[in-house]
Amino acid sequence: GQxxxxxxxxxxxxxxxxxxxxxxxxxxxxxxxxxxxxPGEGPVLLIALYKAGELTSNGRLTAQFGITRKDSFLNISxxxxxxxxxxxxxxxxDLIQGAQKLVFGQGTRxxxxx
Amino acid sequence: xxxxxxxxxYKITETGRQVTLMCHQTWSHSYMFWYRQDLGHGLRxxxxxxxxxxxxxxxxxxxxxxxxxxxxxxPLTLESATRSQTSVYFCASMRGYGELFFGEGSRxxxx
Numbered sequence: 001g002q003x004x005x006x007x008x009x010x011x012x013x014x015x016x017x018x019x020x021x022x023x024x025x026x027x028x029x030x031x032x033x034x035x036x037x038x039p040g041e042g043p044v045l046l047i048a049l050y051k052a053g054e055l056t057s058n059g060r061l062t063a064q065f066g067i068t069r070k071d072s073f074l075n076i077s078x079x080x081x082x083x084x085x086x087x088x089x090x091x092x093x094d095l096i097q098g099a100q101k102l103v104f105g106q107g108t109r110x111x112x113x114x
Numbered sequence: 115x116x117x118x119x120x121x122x123x124y125k126i127t128e129t130g131r132q133v134t135l136m137c138h139q140t141w142s143h144s145y146m147f148w149y150r151q152d153l154g155h156g157l158r159x160x161x162x163x164x165x166x167x168x169x170x171x172x173x174x175x176x177x178x179x180x181x182x183x184x185x186x187x188x189p190l191t192l193e194s195a196t197r198s199q200t201s202v203y204f205c206a207s208m209r210g211y212g213e214l215f216f217g218e219g220s221r222x223x224x225x
Binding site for chain 2: 030031033035040041042043044045048050088090092100101102104105106107
């Protein structure tokens, strides 16, 4: 089945640093999404990408849909304490490959030292 | 308020007991999903539903049963709970092309 390789698995950074994480797949996806999960909560959608090459920003967050449709990255600039959490990438193939199901990466756990 | 609500938030049960986790959404989204989250495994899809009375298996369906008689409700039942089903369970609904909205999770412990 489809799999996503998300890296890094964890990051330990200083407040104010920039963060970069990415997801790669051997399969093509039509949609890439990035979610964040705070401790004790469900994941929350950060950014959705619908076109190959698309670059989208949401505040200090920037994400790109890879031109090959097999990868995506998420950057966080000038990290702050509330950025702590687990970040998940997710990909959606076409309906033939499995209805409206998403494939999730394993997550990147971000820890920030003040 | 609009959104997804799960109940119970916390549940402790014993091996062999039946447990039902409830999920309710107020958006009338067609698609709904159940995931379990375990350390080292990320989010794994248990079952999903494309509409009322239409359900299908996900990645890890064994030991679980779902139903969807109404669009807004999607309960998940563990017919005979096992310790391996100790996990955090998330219900979600989908808007558009892949935008999932998750509930706060149900934390289940099977003793």
